[in-house]
Amino acid sequence: MTKIIRSPFFYVGDKYKLMTQLKKLFPDSIDTFIEPFVGGGSVFLNTNAKKYIVNDIETNIIDLHKLFYEYKDKKEIFIEELIEIIKKYELSCSFIGITVPEELKKKHVKTYYAKFNKPAYLDMRDEYNSSKDIKLLYLLLIYGFNHMIRFNNSGKFNLPVGNVDFNNNVYTSINNYIDFVSQENIKYHNMDYIEFINNLKIGEDDFIYFDPPYLLSNSEYNKMWNEEKEQELYNMIDVLSSKGIKFGLSNLLIQKDEENHILSNWMDKYNVYDIKSNYISYYDNSIKKSNKEVYITNVKETTT
Ligand SMILES: C[S@@+](CC[C@H](N)C(=O)[O-])C[C@H]1O[C@@H](n2cnc3c(N)ncnc32)[C@H](O)[C@@H]1O
Structure with a gap:
């Protein structure tokens, strides 16, 4: 099993701890890996692809990657x-x-x-x-x-x-990041994800991984996210998927007593997987029940 590497950003909400689970659900072979909400980059750093195109709306984040x-x-x-x-x-x-x-x-x-x-x-x-x-x-x-x-x-x-x-x-983590990007073909972008996606030519062998801000949590980068944006994202994904483009999306379905209904109303037409978060609360049954992280994809599971 390949080792999961940590990004040098130690980003709040990074997917480092969840990568072992997520990787198995990604396509076996990826031409271009596209990440519209790259954050600290823990996902692309642990994904095999021929090329990588990543984006974040935060200029400072992209400047640090660069x-x-x-x-x-x-x-x-x-x-x-x-x-x-x-x-x-x-x-x-x-x-x-x-x-x-x-x-x-x-x-x-x-x-x-x-x-x-x-x-x-x-x-x-x-x-x-x-x-x-x-x-x-x-x-x-x-x-x-x-x-x-x-x-x-x-x-x-x-x-x-x-x-x-x-x-x-x-x-x-700095060493691992630099080793990775020095061996791979990678491009960084800094814009709203809609503009980013609309400017790309995406083929059937490419794969888009979406890790948007979560409607149900209040991280610093969630400030500008709202229900309208959430719906807009799902509408865009439906259009991409109808064109045969592969995608995966992470999100929080339930937190405490709150459910993301926009997500639950949308996701069932795709494959939905429960993702176990490695947070301390995972061992606490009362909290465990009340947090549910999901991964949604139009990629069919393979046996590997
Ligand atoms: C959940 S974090 C991604 C974390 C990342 N997967 C990691 O492992 O570090 C969501 C990211 O989306 C970015 N973001 C928020 N609104 C955006 C938008 N409209 N377009 C592009 N990126 C956006 C935030 O700056 C933040 O870095």
């Missing part, structure tokens, strides 16, 4: 440049053994990274907000709260420091 891609023939230099910035700001960096003093660890057992890195993080955030240097944005994502990207109304990055640092996992 940053990694730019270093496809010089990943060591990329890591060195990141470490140089980390050292300049005097942030902790477990990856190279710059650790938090023991005394601070004892005093703030669960929050010592945040305590130690806060002043340096705020300096780096100020610098990013004036320079807009994309490498600083990546480090803000690594050292910031929940690995998120958030800006205030005046366009300033405004998340507080997080309780993590640049560790071996971050290093491995």
Whole structure:
């Protein structure tokens, strides 16, 4: 079984943990893999295809993907440049053994990274907000709260420091991402998914994977999503499917006591699979029953 690799974005709601289940339901052979809502990229990074065309409406997300891609023939230099910035700001960096003093660890057992890195993080955030240097944005994502990207109304990055640092996992994920994109044919786009899809020539051997914002959850990137957009997406998928184009879509059908009725009214004409989320709540029966994640596709299941 091939190893599932993690994207260096550690994106909220990424599909990393679900890839083993999803991969089995994708077509056996894919010419072009198309991802209109790519986010951190955990899905394309774990999918075999001849070509990849990915898109996200968030310019910063696509700029970060392009940053990694730019270093496809010089990943060591990329890591060195990141470490140089980390050292300049005097942030902790477990990856190279710059650790938090023991005394601070004892005093703030669960929050010592945040305590130690806060002043340096705020300096780096100020610098990013004036320079807009994309490498600083990546480090803000690594050292910031929940690995998120958030800006205030005046366009300033405004998340507080997080309780993590640049560790071996971050290093491995950057390595894996750059290795992957240096071997594959990949194109990045930054627009609304409708325009993106309408501008593509999609053939029968291609496959579109949709992972839209979820109507039932309130992540940062769900702000601009609503019932009208949800319906518009399903209408578009119906048209694509009627032309013989293969698709797969992930979504949350039920959360707590709420059901996504637009989804439940639409999905039954296709193949619907329950997806087990590996969240902690999975082991808690009461919560388990009330969260239901599904995968919907017009691809027939094969025996492989
Ligand atoms: C559920 S996340 C995708 C997560 C991704 N599968 C991963 O593993 O990281 C949904 C993504 O859709 C993007 N998005 C929201 N509205 C969009 C639109 N109208 N067109 C294209 N992308 C959009 C968001 O910026 C977000 O990155």
